[in-house]
Amino acid sequence: MSKIPEELIQKYLNHTCTPEERSILESWYNAMAATEQSEQTNLDYQELEKTIWKELHKKNKPVKKINWSLMGAAAACLLICFLVYQTRIPTVVEEPAKPILSKILPGGNKAELILEDGAVIPLVDGTVGLLATENGVAITQHGSGRLVYHGSHSESVTEVKFNTLRTPKGGQYQIDLPDGTRAWLNAASSLKFPTTFNGSERRVELMGEVYFEVAVNKHQPFKVVSQDQTIEVLGTHFNVNSYPNEMVTTTTLFEGSVKVSASTRTAVIQPGEESVFNRNTQQIKIQKANLEEVKAWRMGYFQFQNEAISSIMRKLSRWYNMEVFYTKDFVDQRFNGSVSRFEDAEKVLKMLEYTGTVHFKREGRRITVMP
Amino acid sequence: MDYRLTAYKDFTDVELLELLTDCDHAAYEEIYHRYWALLFKHAKHMLGNDEEAKDLIQDLFIALWSKAADLAIQSSLSSYLYGMVRYKVFDLIDKRKIRNGHLDSLATFIGKGEYTTENTLRENELSRIIEREIASLPAKMREVFELSRKSHFTYQQISTRMEISDQTVKKQIFNALKILRLKLGSIYFF
Numbered sequence: 012m013s014k015i016p017e018e019l020i021q022k023y024l025n026h027t028c029t030p031e032e033r034s035i036l037e038s039w040y041n042a043m044a045a046t047e048q049s050e051q052t053n054l055d056y057q058e059l060e061k062t063i064w065k066e067l068h069k070k071n072k073p074v075k076k077i078n079w080s081l082m083g084a085a086a087a088c089l090l091i092c093f094l095v096y097q098t099r100i101p102t103v104v105e106e107p108a109k110p111i112l113s114k115i116l117p118g119g120n121k122a123e124l125i126l127e128d129g130a131v132i133p134l135v136d137g138t139v140g141l142l143a144t145e146n147g148v149a150i151t152q153h154g155s156g157r158l159v160y161h162g163s164h165s166e167s168v169t170e171v172k173f174n175t176l177r178t179p180k181g182g183q184y185q186i187d188l189p190d191g192t193r194a195w196l197n198a199a200s201s202l203k204f205p206t207t208f209n210g211s212e213r214r215v216e217l218m219g220e221v222y223f224e225v226a227v228n229k230h231q232p233f234k235v236v237s238q239d240q241t242i243e244v245l246g247t248h249f250n251v252n253s254y255p256n257e258m259v260t261t262t263t264l265f266e267g268s269v270k271v272s273a274s275t276r277t278a279v280i281q282p283g284e285e286s287v288f289n290r291n292t293q294q295i296k297i298q299k300a301n302l303e304e305v306k307a308w309r310m311g312y313f314q315f316q317n318e319a320i321s322s323i324m325r326k327l328s329r330w331y332n333m334e335v336f337y338t339k340d341f342v343d344q345r346f347n348g349s350v351s352r353f354e355d356a357e358k359v360l361k362m363l364e365y366t367g368t369v370h371f372k373r374e375g376r377r378i379t380v381m382p
Numbered sequence: 383m384d385y386r387l388t389a390y391k392d393f394t395d396v397e398l399l400e401l402l403t404d405c406d407h408a409a410y411e412e413i414y415h416r417y418w419a420l421l422f423k424h425a426k427h428m429l430g431n432d433e434e435a436k437d438l439i440q441d442l443f444i445a446l447w448s449k450a451a452d453l454a455i456q457s458s459l460s461s462y463l464y465g466m467v468r469y470k471v472f473d474l475i476d477k478r479k480i481r482n483g484h485l486d487s488l489a490t491f492i493g494k495g496e497y498t499t500e501n502t503l504r505e506n507e508l509s510r511i512i513e514r515e516i517a518s519l520p521a522k523m524r525e526v527f528e529l530s531r532k533s534h535f536t537y538q539q540i541s542t543r544m545e546i547s548d549q550t551v552k553k554q555i556f557n558a559l560k561i562l563r564l565k566l567g568s569i570y571f572f
Contacts, residue, residue: 063418
């Protein structure tokens, strides 16, 4: 083993030193690091942080991600320039005959109930009264899109049957489960549940977006299973958003307490918080929730807070049952705003167009989004 | 650097590292924000010079970004970063760019023959030594580092501790705007 400092260091830098040599160098390094610090100079840390970062930005190879807001600003500028150019040149435009387009009406209380044996019962607003009985459980339809299961208290019911409530695009529905738990389904969602909750736990499966007000039962924890996570609750009010075409599953808690398990992770959230499970990274993040935004769909409106148009269009397509396409030069702008859910689709799209940063072409139920 | 994606503040080092290997620039930025001051202090102590410490930190972070995709770190993010500083310090000693006193000190140390053989022990010792310097950093930098260490802190708790005024102001503006929007029923580009 070399005893010459310069040689040791050179070997260390070349990664050719022996474990013993490495031990010596690193032990010496630690000893040096541990010595008393000299007098503290009054450095402006804030300034220094910015200075170094500026240098880094200059020298680093470009970031792969596209700066959308910058592109958006550039696109807006181009658009303005283009419009100015256009208005200068008088053109004679022949008005083509406009086809009469039927309105795209907003969604409403629409759903279907699928029984265990596969029978499908359509649920339409208007019909009220006893719908069916399953295993001694009475299923009744109340007004305004609400289905109620009157639980059977008879202990003789051993066979449990599963029913599924499903909303189409443009549908929404509310259901009272056999234990008194209430669930509100948004568009393109489904909830699978047993006709009787016997057993050590109450278990339901969902897809899409459902808001729950779980009936309190300390002896029977309520479990909500969705595509990639399980939620365990005792008695709570919470919203689950788990659409197959969204990258994240979000669980927002309004009241009570909820434990979310996804992949190998669990998280307990408090009222006002939400857990966001990302399917790509398989991580759960807990963050403060915007309760107003999450409540919006049940209160009858859409609310967007710094939301990308692609995400907005996914929400709109579920409610209005539209197909959305994007042009090649499309820019994923962000929007803030809220609008009633019960307007025609055209009105909503027109409002987005008023901003001048996005435009739509409509052919029947097909919408093309362009800058 | 005034606006940091709030979500990234709460990510643990493990999570940031994962994101960094995906060339996530926001994760890189958060790592810089979390560690630069500590690494700078340590480099300054070892080099005895502000300017050289600044250059070292710059080179370190440039290197970190350029090999982000190929990173395969066995230990922790912090250990890796501290190791990067150490390597660069040895490099500067080798190039005679810093005070010669180091070589003499090393020669003496070799002569004594006392050293720690265990890699992990040395690694942990270095981490402790460097992180002791937290106490002498400006309060804000100190808090960021300490909070990031406590991974069980939820966003709400962290924001309550650190950004009360930001949250209140943001919420007030948002509420006011929301009322305005609902009344007008319009969507505008923000």
